[in-house]
Amino acid sequence: MTITERLQKYMAHKNLNANKVTVDAGLSVGLIGRAIKNDSGLNSDTVEKILIAFTDLNPEWFISGTGEMLKPVNQSIHSNGSPNSVNNNINGNVNGNGNFSITHSEFSGMIELQAETMNRLKTSQDQLTESMRQVSLLIELLNK
Incomplete structure (x- = not known):
């Protein structure tokens, strides 16, 4: 079973579509759909983003097919x-x-996830600030 086949199995189990995985993992539009359609591999950045977004997905199973699909809880x-x-x-x-x-590795994973979340929040904040600036400029133009 290829990594894209394992991803499809996980998606079916979680009732997810390619667009939901793409959005939740912060991937390029259409990346998952194309990978599934072409049964192509996924690069390490894509795999990492998927594993960060879907924390119940067992990394060992996802990458190599070894073990259970979901992390034991x-x-x-x-x-x-x-x-x-x-x-x-x-x-x-x-x-x-x-x-x-x-464990130390679980704690390290929590710290990495927190750092990723902080980066996403910072990006969102920057985008919101820029949007607010643009709205203010438009309001100024409309008032003239």
């Missing part, structure tokens, strides 16, 4: 008696105090 909910105190634990360990631990 072990959720443990622990409450210390207070109705407002519930800790969700994904791929970590809950100790008797209700605290959870994650």
